Amino acid sequence: MGDAIRPVADSRAAFERHDRVGLLVRRAGVAILAGVVIAALFNVFGQRANTAVANGAAASVEVHAPTVVRPGLLYQAKISITARSAIPAAQLVFSHGWFDGMTLNTAEPGPATETSARNGSVIFSIGPLTAGQTFVQYLEFQVNPTSSSRRGQVVTVRSHGVGLVSLSRTMTVFP
Amino acid sequence: MDIAIRAIVLYLFVLFVMRIVGRRELSSLTAIDLVLLIVMGDAIQQGLTQDDYSVTGAVIVISTFAVLQVGSSYLGYRFKGIRSVLEGRPVVLIDDGRLVDQNLRRQRLTPDDVAEEMRLQQIASFDDVQWAILEVNGRISFIEKSGGE
Numbered sequence: 001m002g003d004a005i006r007p008v009a010d011s012r013a014a015f016e017r018h019d020r021v022g023l024l025v026r027r028a029g030v031a032i033l034a035g036v037v038i039a040a041l042f043n044v045f046g047q048r049a050n051t052a053v054a055n056g057a058a059a060s061v062e063v064h065a066p067t068v069v070r071p072g073l074l075y076q077a078k079i080s081i082t083a084r085s086a087i088p089a090a091q092l093v094f095s096h097g098w099f100d101g102m103t104l105n106t107a108e109p110g111p112a113t114e115t116s117a118r119n120g121s122v123i124f125s126i127g128p129l130t131a132g133q134t135f136v137q138y139l140e141f142q143v144n145p146t147s148s149s150r151r152g153q154v155v156t157v158r159s160h161g162v163g164l165v166s167l168s169r170t171m172t173v174f175p
Numbered sequence: 176m177d178i179a180i181r182a183i184v185l186y187l188f189v190l191f192v193m194r195i196v197g198r199r200e201l202s203s204l205t206a207i208d209l210v211l212l213i214v215m216g217d218a219i220q221q222g223l224t225q226d227d228y229s230v231t232g233a234v235i236v237i238s239t240f241a242v243l244q245v246g247s248s249y250l251g252y253r254f255k256g257i258r259s260v261l262e263g264r265p266v267v268l269i270d271d272g273r274l275v276d277q278n279l280r281r282q283r284l285t286p287d288d289v290a291e292e293m294r295l296q297q298i299a300s301f302d303d304v305q306w307a308i309l310e311v312n313g314r315i316s317f318i319e320k321s322g323g324e
Contacts, residue, residue, distance in 0.1 A: 030242065033241050033242050034238075034242045037242050040179035040235045040238075040239070041179050042176070043176045045176075045232075046176075047176075070227055070229035070231050071229045072227050072229060073226055073227055073229075145228045
């Protein structure tokens with residue numbers, strides 16, 4: 001046996017043992033990667049939109065937006081309000097979770113007025129809604145790269161300071 | 176979800192492009208080939224990640240490519256038919272000193288290209304070659320008459 005081969009041959013048993021372990025580790029690694037891909041295909045990492053609905057006596061509100069997003073991605077939140085009875089001065093109140101770490105590219109239609117409450121909520125004034133009328137608000141966002149978190153997002157429909165219906169959801173921003 | 180689907184679609188598309196481009200381009204990179212490869216890489220990156228700056232997105236893309244690569248190599252290992260679809264088959268360019276014109280034409284190779292490869296391997300004449308084979312990696316292997324018999 002040549003000098004160059006002997007060290008390898010001597011350690012062959014150990015090598016084969018390590019090789020078996022290495023194979024198992026490699027297969028486990030591939031399984032983990034496959035798990036990541038399958039999870040991604042099942043929307044675990046975002047950002048397919050889903051719909052949440054809340055009903056009140058005077059109005060219902062529906063939010064169609066993703067609940068899981070990643071930094072840099074653009075997404076749309078579509079908020080539909082249906083008045084069950086006349087609402088004289090409808091307002092949409094968004095909790096700070098809607099805007100923290102997000103860039104609001106556009107809001108369509110633009111609200112008549114836009115103000116902020118003490119707790120950081122943002123208030124869009126819509127105006128009067130007649131019974132049966134549906135109002136749709138589109139918000140186009142982009143996720144800021146430094147905003148990884150899990151936050152609550154509440155949207156409330158109110159009139160003259162009285163809450164009519166409120167919808168809570170949770171948004172996860174992956175790193 | 177969409178980023179994994181984009182990664183799968185682009186992987187299959189790149190595989191398709193690499194198969195139809197042919198092996199000649201794979202083995203010999205000219206300046207324009209190199210520039211086109213860089214431009215293709217940039218175009219793929221934009222379509223793949225779009226505005227996604229996230230670590231999660233990068234992990235998903237890399238995982239998807241890795242799983243597809245392992246999956247395709249496993250399928251190629253288990254099924255010969257799939258291997259020839261994914262990688263192609265070796266092509267005979269010279270048979271007993273004679274150029275196989277049909278195969279050269281299919282691979283867009285001229286006798287001068289084959290002669291150039293022969294010179295690089297210190298082979299002086301077509302007559303000295305028993306077999307010249309264009310391998311699936313785009314390189315040409317030569318088996319000389321004296322060595323092959």
